[in-house]
Amino acid sequence: MLSQLRVKPGHAAGLEARDPADRLGVDRExxxxxxxxxxRTLQDRLWAxxxxxLLVVLQGTDAAGKDSTIRHVFTGINPHGCRVEDFAQPxxxxxxxxxxxxxHARCPARGQIGIWNRSHYEDVIAVRVxxxxxxKVWRRRxxxxxxxxxxxxxxxxTIVKILLHISRKEQGARLRARLADPAKQWKFRxxxxxxxxxxxxxxxxxxxxxxKTSTTWAPWYVVPADRRWxxxxxxxxxxxxxxxxxxxxxxxxxxxxxxxxxx
Ligand code: ADP
Numbered sequence: 564m565l566s567q568l569r570v571k572p573g574h575a576a577g578l579e580a581r582d583p584a585d586r587l588g589v590d591r592e593x594x595x596x597x598x599x600x601x602x603r604t605l606q607d608r609l610w611a612x613x614x615x616x617l618l619v620v621l622q623g624t625d626a627a628g629k630d631s632t633i634r635h636v637f638t639g640i641n642p643h644g645c646r647v648e649d650f651a652q653p654x655x656x657x658x659x660x661x662x663x664x665x666x667h668a669r670c671p672a673r674g675q676i677g678i679w680n681r682s683h684y685e686d687v688i689a690v691r692v693x694x695x696x697x698x699k700v701w702r703r704r705x706x707x708x709x710x711x712x713x714x715x716x717x718x719x720x721t722i723v724k725i726l727l728h729i730s731r732k733e734q735g736a737r738l739r740a741r742l743a744d745p746a747k748q749w750k751f752r753x754x755x756x757x758x759x760x761x762x763x764x765x766x767x768x769x770x771x772x773x774x775k776t777s778t779t780w781a782p783w784y785v786v787p788a789d790r791r792w793x794x795x796x797x798x799x800x801x802x803x804x805x806x807x808x809x810x811x812x813x814x815x816x817x818x819x820x821x822x823x824x825x826x
Contacts, residue, residue: 581787599638603640606644623728626741628729650681676802688769692768724783725801
């Protein structure tokens with residue numbers, strides 16, 4: 564299931580050919596409790612080991628389901644070793660620095676899983692579609708980003724980048740539901756409508772960004788997100804695979820335990 568989601572480094576992302584409503588062969592009724600349980604065990608070890616870290620970058624248009632994916636995947640995970648970071652419009656202080664400054668400061672420490680709700684990819688997506696900086700400025704960022712991520716990877720961070728891929732039709736249904744539901748109205752922003760009008764432009768910006776920045780050290784995965792259970796199953800699997808590859812170990816016990824008794 565996972566290899567078909569991967570954007571092969573050096574190849575086009577091919578978003579148009581990917582179906583956001585794909586079921587990936589996932590059975591809706593199947594219980595993914597086993598995956599979540601294994602995720603927890605591996606996270607425990609990552610935290611105990613304190614040598615490596617995992618960074619999960621979550622991108623997607625409005626209503627793609629970033630928040631609810633984070634809630635699902637981190638159910639029951641030890642909050643100690645886990646940090647969720649939101650990247651919204653940069654503050655004045657953030658804008659006074661280079662665009663990677665704020666993201667670097669929020670990278671997961673050794674032992675942690677960091678999950679990013681939006682990221683430095685807004686600096687090649689949002690700024691591009693809203694014409695916030697000239698094309699020559701965002702274009703050269705692809706190169707910076709690849710090198711920045713290479714440095715993180717070489718220093719011990721496993722990077723998994725996920726685009727929650729939703730169709731324009733499903734986005735419309737979710738935004739309408741958001742407007743109608745008093746429990747969800749707070750999430751609505753007028754910019755959501757503007758961004759919806761730019762759906763095609765945003766998709767084109769993602770196509771180029773994913774194509775230019777999917778690397779062996781920080782690959783992109785396109786997760787079909789029209790169906791929530793498919794999305795949750797796929798994201799859980801991606802994290803699980805990354806943690807299995809890291810294969811964290813409990814640290815060696817360096818003291819002689821036989822000399823201790825607990826009364
Ligand atoms: P979300 O939509 O993820 O729930 P918000 O409602 O706070 O969160 O929206 C965050 C907004 O900030 C998005 O429109 C996003 O495009 C924008 N944003 C994030 N990073 C940047 C950036 N570096 N430059 C411009 N806009 C950004």
